Amino acid sequence: MRAGSERVRRSPYSSVGLILLCRLVGGLAGVRGLPAQFGKPRSIAHQRAPPGAVPLRTARRALPAGHDFTNALFQDFLGGALLRGLMFLILSGIHTVQPGPRWPCSSSCEIYHGFDIPPSFGYNGRYPKVGGHCIMTTFYLVRHGNTVWNRDIRFRGRTDLPLDETGLAQARATAQALANVGLAAVFASPLKRAFNTAELIAQAAGLIARPLPDLMDIDFGEWQGKSPAEVEQEYPELYRRYLEAPHLVHFPGGESLEGARARFVQGVLKVAEMFPEQKVCLVAHQAVNRVLLTAVLGLGTDAYWRINQDTCCINVFHYDPATYRFTVDRLNDTHHLAHLG
Template sequence: MTRIVLVRHGQTAWNLGSAGGEHFRGQEDVPLNDLGLAQARATAERVRTWPIAAVYGSPLRRAYNTAEIIAQAVGRIARPLPGLLDIHYGRWAGRSVEEVAREEPDLFRQWMEAPHTVTIPGGESLAAVQARAMAALDEVRSRHPDQMVLLVGHQVVNRVILCTILGIGLEAFWRVGQETCCINVFHYRDGVPYVDLINDTCHLAHVAQGG
């Protein structure tokens, strides 16, 4: 039985509460801030004794550094997995949510109300993210049958993966919470995914929590 531990990266300066409000991060390579590093260390302590056979992370620094911190705690070496990259936000990348909402109100409203119908100009759709993320997940499962594997991704890619394995469709994208450095766990039995844990942040109780 393959078990997947899916983690979101720690906080960055472009998350809520800093750098002039939340920004569309996407594939912009924003590093962890001090809180994000503390969250990653707390997550590493949470899983230190788990029988994790391998650790993979999105190649973007905020996710890969989180993966490296966790990998060190469990005696593994983090490996990059491009399929876990965050969504490409196209012309929204690097802009604040407030700016996009003000300057492109119709498309922003569509993104908030029906995200599965949106392809941001120059960027990706959720369906495109789904295709590469699920292909990456299949690759991990084939490499590690009957093992526990930890993956570090991003808010968007994690939500897409969870919507897919839950069978609830990408229209439910906003209904799946993913806080920074949350833990999700699911396993496969006879090829069918079963979810054990979603958006768990109890290990972050002693550190400040960010968006």
């Protein structure tokens, strides 16, 4: 159940009473074949035409020959309106409304509407208000620039690699793209490849980059520094599971995607509380961004491989503290890098 929603307790006799009332009023209003579903007419396929009826494609029910079609439609309209009015009065009298739970359920997430924050993430529920209404934070989530291991394709993890020449050029282009959006702060993973990217972005915006340990890359444990081929040779079963069901994998000597996700979301919520109704840039890693965006989109970490994150791509999303929900504007945007080839 989402935050702010309500539970409705029904009287045990309300359903039977409503059915009888619908039947009675439907008969009085001249509406034939009316089902007990709030006055909603049945489809033509489920109605039987009376003897001598002339089938009309535009009519909601078959009409006898010579019957006034306009008058029938008016009766249908009158019956439906009367039904809805009476049912509203009855429902307001026999129902008691109680407030729902404070925290929304993560199972109510919808990909187009964002991610409900469940209490397991540890957020304290406090959010800023201005003039009595809640305000959102806009995030520009960036992946760091290219490194040597991006070309060689290795599990980078916590290995502290600097940007190469290509990565520096990508970071400068990203800084130029974000220079005039009105950033209030720039946070980054403490690892060099991310923090160096953040420093260039912050400099272009007249800010100072700040480290955010919650955005540290995933700990791949014994896989760190190895190529996919090496990992597949040493851990064939686990590597196959990583490709097919990454949410079920706990990296040997490291962490899991599920465990890391709580850390990433917690970091974002901290920043949102610090910078209400402002724009903030976060610079992190491919795996971090993928996992974080599954949360933003209301997906599980089993969707890890469905989200691409190119080097120095830009993602834009918002967090609404009033509803504990994220919404997305852009994903994996790299148009600002087009001139680099």
